Each structure stands twice: as structure tokens, then as C-alpha cells.
Amino acid sequence: MVRTLLVRGMLAGLAAAVCAWVFAYLVGEPALDGGIAYEDMLAAASGEAGGEPMVGRDVQSTVGLLVALLIYGVAIGGIFALVFAGVYGRIGRLSARATSAVLALVGYVVVVLVPFLKYPSNPPASSADDTIGLRTGTFVLMLALSIAVAVAAVAVGRRLVARFGAWNGVLLAVLGYLVVIGVIGALLPTVAETPADFPAVVLYDFRLSTLGLHVVLWAGLGLLFGALVDRRSSRRAAELAG
Amino acid sequence: MAQGATLPSSSVSLGVVPLRELAPWAVFAGVILLALLYLVGMDQGATSVFSGEMIHEFVHDGRHLLGFPCH
Numbered sequence: 214m215v216r217t218l219l220v221r222g223m224l225a226g227l228a229a230a231v232c233a234w235v236f237a238y239l240v241g242e243p244a245l246d247g248g249i250a251y252e253d254m255l256a257a258a259s260g261e262a263g264g265e266p267m268v269g270r271d272v273q274s275t276v277g278l279l280v281a282l283l284i285y286g287v288a289i290g291g292i293f294a295l296v297f298a299g300v301y302g303r304i305g306r307l308s309a310r311a312t313s314a315v316l317a318l319v320g321y322v323v324v325v326l327v328p329f330l331k332y333p334s335n336p337p338a339s340s341a342d343d344t345i346g347l348r349t350g351t352f353v354l355m356l357a358l359s360i361a362v363a364v365a366a367v368a369v370g371r372r373l374v375a376r377f378g379a380w381n382g383v384l385l386a387v388l389g390y391l392v393v394i395g396v397i398g399a400l401l402p403t404v405a406e407t408p409a410d411f412p413a414v415v416l417y418d419f420r421l422s423t424l425g426l427h428v429v430l431w432a433g434l435g436l437l438f439g440a441l442v443d444r445r446s447s448r449r450a451a452e453l454a455g
Numbered sequence: 456m457a458q459g460a461t462l463p464s465s466s467v468s469l470g471v472v473p474l475r476e477l478a479p480w481a482v483f484a485g486v487i488l489l490a491l492l493y494l495v496g497m498d499q500g501a502t503s504v505f506s507g508e509m510i511h512e513f514v515h516d517g518r519h520l521l522g523f524p525c526h
Contacts, residue, residue: 285492285495295485348524422520
């Protein structure tokens with residue numbers, strides 16, 4: 214059964230990644246090009262001739278983007294399915310479909326939104342090259358802690374639900390997660406290195422498209438996976454397969 | 456488990472997955488999938504498993520747009 218869930222999770226992740234790719238190409242790429250334009254402007258001003266890139270912009274913005282999203286989608290989809298297998302039937306009495314939808318929403322907040330609020334995405338040329346180590350380390354730490362605190366909140370939340378009822382118990386668990394991760398976020402170092410003359414519109418649009426891209430990806434994943442593991446559609450698939 | 460028995464006898468019966476059955480999948484597939492995330496998100500940035508710039512250059516736009524730290 215885990216095999217079936219894993220396969221369907223990866224398939225749902227791939228399909229969601231294709232949807233996210235359409236969004237990223239239409240909405241994200243114009244903002245990303247804004248960053249590249251700023252980079253070119255800096256290079257021209259300093260008289261440095263940009264060398265021939267290893268991968269052309271036309272490849273990066275189409276096939277490269279698609280491959281990156283497909284890899285991300287298949288990995289997130291697979292992990293999503295494994296987590297689903299762990300929580301389904303153990304937390305609350307939600308149907309498979311509802312569990313998938315709730316898990317996608319929680320995943321979006323914990324894995325994407327909360328780390329993003331502390332360490333938002335940056336278009337090309339808006340970060341200092343030599344801080345990549347610090348930025349990567351703090352980002353991964355924030356992500357790992359967000360997941361760890363969320364897991365702890367679920368564990369504590371089960372007891373809170375038993376004691377205070379479903380509504381109040383879940384609210385308290387969510388509140389606990391937000392307070393703890395808020396304190397952690399406040400303690401971790403802040404990265405503020407966007408050049409003063411970097412176009413604000415480009416930065417704004419770019420960050421918004423990161424959130425939008427993940428909304429498409431996670432919503433697609435949660436809904437598609439839910440449909441694939443739903444009892445009725447599973448039965449129909451079994452009939453079709455003979 | 457009783458819930459699983461009431462479902463149609465297709466290959467997919469959505470009972471609660473026993474943790475014993477889940478654990479090896481979670482470890483094995485989890486490690487591989489996390490390695491994929493590392494490749495697309497971080498390799499040839501702060502740390503490099505593969506030398507060069509090719510992976511970084513190829514997934515460059517996705518890496519930026521997904522929100523991973525990049526140059």
C-alpha cells in the first residue's frame with residue numbers, strides 16, 4: 214500500500230509541477246528578467262564584459278525551469294505521500310481527500326510560507342555572492358526548525374484535542390507553533406543586503422511569484438493526490454485496469 | 456485495520472498504514488527524495504557534491520523562483 218501511495222504522490226507532484234511551471238514561466242520569469250537586467254546594468258557600468266554563459270537564458274527560463282520544478286515536484290510529492298501514509302487515520306477522522314488537502318495547506322505554511330517570511334526569495338543580483346554560505350545555512354535551519362516545531366505541535370495538539378475538544382485543541386496547537394517559530398525567527402540572523410538601487414517593483418513581483426508558484430504547486434499536489442487516493446476514484450481506476 | 460476490510464478488494468484499500476510497513480519506505484525513499492531536493496536547491500552553491508557550475512546554471516531560474524538562496 215505504501216508503494217501505491219508513493220507512486221501516486223510522485224505522479225501528483227509531477228502534474229502539479231507542470232501547472233507550477235506554467236505559472237512560473239508567465240508570472241515569475243518577467244520578474245526574474247528584471248533582476249538579470251539589473252545585473253547586466255551593473256556589469257556594463259563597471260565595464261566587465263559578461264562572459265558567454267554555460268547555459269543560455271532561453272534554456273534556463275524554459276527547459277531548465279521545467280526540469281527544476283519537475284525534480285522539486287516529484288520529491289515533494291513523494292515525501293508528501295509518505296507523510297500522508299503516516300498521518301492518515303491517526304489524526305482526526307478526516308477522509309483521505311480531506312487529509313490530503315489539509316496536509317497540503319499545512320505543508321505550504323510550514324515548508325514554504327514561514328521560512329519565506331524570515332528568508333524571502335531573492336531575484337538574481339539582489340544578494341551578495343560571498344554570503345551564500347550564511348544564507349543557505351540559516352535558510353535550511355529555519356526550514357528544519359519550522360518542520361520540527363510543527364511536528365511537535367501535532368504531537369502536543371493530539372493531547373490538547375483530547376482535553377479541550379477539536380476546535381480549541383487545534384487552535385492552541387497552531388498558536389503554540391506560531392509563538393515558538395516566531396521566537397526562533399526573531400533570534401535567527403536577519404539578511405538585509407538588497408542593493409539600495411535595486412528596483413523595488415522587481416523585488417516585490419519576484420517574491421510574490423515565489424509564493425504564487427508554491428500556491429499552485431501545493432494546491433495542485435493536495436487536490437490531485439486527494440483525488441487519486443479517494444476511495445471512489447481508486448475503485449474506478451481498479452475497474453479500468455481490469 | 457477493520458476499516459480496510461470493508462473497502463473493495465482493489466490494490467488500493469485505504470486503511471491505516473502500519474508503521475512497520477511505512478518505516479523502510481520512509482527511510483529509503485525519503486533519503487533519495489531529499490537528495491533530489493538538495494540537487495535542485497543547493498548543490499554547486501554553498502556546498503558542492505558535483506564540481507562545476509552546470510547543475511546550478513541549468514536549474515538556475517527554478518532555484519531562484521522556488522525561494523532557495525542563490526547568488
